[in-house]
Amino acid sequence: MPGEELAELSAALEAAVARAGASTVLIDARRRYGASGIVWGPGTLITAAHVIEHSERIAVRFADGRSQRAELAGMDAGADVAVLRVEADSLTVPSFAAPPDVGALALTLGRPSAEGISASLGIVSAVGGPWRTRLGVPVSGYLRTDARMLPGFSGGPLVSARGEVFGMNTSLLARDGGFTIPHAALQPLVESLLAHGRVRRAFLGVATQPIAIAQAGAPAGIAQEHGLLVTSVDTGGPAARAGLLLGDVLLALGDTELEDTDELLGSLGAERIEVELPLRVLRAGTLRDLRITPGERD
Amino acid sequence: MRSFEEVVARTRRSVVRITSGQGSGAGTVLGEGGFILTNAHVAAVGPLAAEAADGAVHPASLFALDRGRDLALLAAPHLKAPPLSLAPRGSGRPGQLMIAVGHPSGGAIAASTGIIVGADQDGCLPVPQQRLLSSDLRLAPGFSGGPMVDAEGRVLALSTLIWSGVAAGIPADSVRRFLTEVAAEVLDDPVRPHDADSRPRGRAG
Numbered sequence: 001m002p003g004e005e006l007a008e009l010s011a012a013l014e015a016a017v018a019r020a021g022a023s024t025v026l027i028d029a030r031r032r033y034g035a036s037g038i039v040w041g042p043g044t045l046i047t048a049a050h051v052i053e054h055s056e057r058i059a060v061r062f063a064d065g066r067s068q069r070a071e072l073a074g075m076d077a078g079a080d081v082a083v084l085r086v087e088a089d090s091l092t093v094p095s096f097a098a099p100p101d102v103g104a105l106a107l108t109l110g111r112p113s114a115e116g117i118s119a120s121l122g123i124v125s126a127v128g129g130p131w132r133t134r135l136g137v138p139v140s141g142y143l144r145t146d147a148r149m150l151p152g153f154s155g156g157p158l159v160s161a162r163g164e165v166f167g168m169n170t171s172l173l174a175r176d177g178g179f180t181i182p183h184a185a186l187q188p189l190v191e192s193l194l195a196h197g198r199v200r201r202a203f204l205g206v207a208t209q210p211i212a213i214a215q216a217g218a219p220a221g222i223a224q225e226h227g228l229l230v231t232s233v234d235t236g237g238p239a240a241r242a243g244l245l246l247g248d249v250l251l252a253l254g255d256t257e258l259e260d261t262d263e264l265l266g267s268l269g270a271e272r273i274e275v276e277l278p279l280r281v282l283r284a285g286t287l288r289d290l291r292i293t294p295g296e297r298d
Numbered sequence: 299m300r301s302f303e304e305v306v307a308r309t310r311r312s313v314v315r316i317t318s319g320q321g322s323g324a325g326t327v328l329g330e331g332g333f334i335l336t337n338a339h340v341a342a343v344g345p346l347a348a349e350a351a352d353g354a355v356h357p358a359s360l361f362a363l364d365r366g367r368d369l370a371l372l373a374a375p376h377l378k379a380p381p382l383s384l385a386p387r388g389s390g391r392p393g394q395l396m397i398a399v400g401h402p403s404g405g406a407i408a409a410s411t412g413i414i415v416g417a418d419q420d421g422c423l424p425v426p427q428q429r430l431l432s433s434d435l436r437l438a439p440g441f442s443g444g445p446m447v448d449a450e451g452r453v454l455a456l457s458t459l460i461w462s463g464v465a466a467g468i469p470a471d472s473v474r475r476f477l478t479e480v481a482a483e484v485l486d487d488p489v490r491p492h493d494a495d496s497r498p499r500g501r502a503g
Binding site for chain 2: 007018115116117118121
């Protein structure tokens with residue numbers, strides 16, 4: 001920060017904490033210390049699913065000290081996201097930041113107790129995705145930071161030096177340190193939870209593993225290096241109805257090339273349920289174009 | 299001040315290494331006349347000495363001790379070091395930059411920076427007796443008694459303990475109350491060293 005006073009940086013960080021802190025709430029829904037949540041929209045809060053231990057009795061405390069009961073609109077344990085509804089009408093909806101680059105200043109915020117807002121400073125240390133959580137659920141992106149994830153910070157925001165929200169922190173999804181789901185990746189999850197109480201996902205009814213196309217006896221002219229070898233087919237499932245066989249190699253679903261299992265899972269969002277799609281497979285060295293209608297995962 | 303280097307360069311002149319009968323720590327020079335503030339757990343056992351930034355070692359005496367607050371005031375009349383000033387009342391809001399200066403493991407001067415996490419976090423800190431200011435900067439043993447300063451080099455807190463990786467210090471407002479009480483007692487009885495002793499406390503650092 002050449003040419004700038006250090007005191008200005010300090011004041012800017014303090015202002016960022018105060019600004020984003022106005023949208024960071026205390027979630028009291030577990031036995032030990034509290035956890036944090038973020039105002040997402042009018043009457044809507046988000047938090048980490050793992051901090052909701054008793055969903056019938058959720059108390060929320062806002063930045064201004066008001067407390068009230070919250071109703072669980074829905075949660076998805078696999079992505080560790082829960083959506084709450086509250087009746088308060090004057091919630092401070094935060095500003096959401098553009099996706100950051102690695103190296104951007106970042107603050108983790110939490111409101112683990114009635115004492116007030118807490119914060120830790122670091123930088124965005126990784127930007128990535130799509131990925132699968134360690135519970136096997138596809139999420140379209142992630143952020144990592146070296147700012148601290150202190151007790152009670154799960155469900156709180158990662159924010160920029162301007163106090164704009166990058167995403168929601170959770171300590172559950174990674175074994176070491178903080179993990180942040182960016183707001184763009186949260187958006188479809190939150191919408192699904194608000195509409196259905198759960199995150200709807202499509203499925204094909206197969207198990208697969210990546211395989212090098214060259215080993216699968218590919219005909220000339222396939223640029224793709226990897227496909228997904230079908231290792232089991234659920235009886236009576238969508239894949240079985242589409243005529244998939246053990247040993248087939250999946251190459252593309254719709255216009256998504258399938259080179260690893262994350263791409264397959266990532267392409268099975270709610271919009272694909274009961275929608276017929278082209279499925280390109282390699283069978284015994286020959287390309288085949290099938291049609292498949294994904295079902296809805298329970 | 300423009301940079302961390304500048305804040306540290308100014309602050310380190312006002313930090314001394316305290317050696318006691320049981321180890322070493324840091325001390326913060328406050329006020330003219332060689333008064334040094336440190337933790338009670340650093341200075342409870344004599345003989346005491348203060349090593350200034352220029353390497354000169356001065357004998358120090360215990361002027362006042364408050365085990366409840368974990369604060370001690372030492373006097374080293376021959377110490378020549380510029381005093382630090384305390385941050386204004388009510389300082390120490392979450393997000394403010396904080397820089398700690400100390401003598402980790404009794405060695406050379408060292409500094410660490412972070413921000414103020416918050417005051418007195420339930421679940422974060424064991425703070426039965428008083429409010430502490432917590433920070434995400436990295437303390438090590440030997441920072442105890444040294445200053446945690448703001449971006450303008452004013453003392454926000456005195457480095458005191460590490461709990462679950464969070465650094466915590468005794469805030470300037472507590473230091474101010476301690477000094478006010480010491481001054482009142484000195485006026486009452488200017489001869490005897492002052493021991494406002496209470497319960498001993500376990501301390502890291």
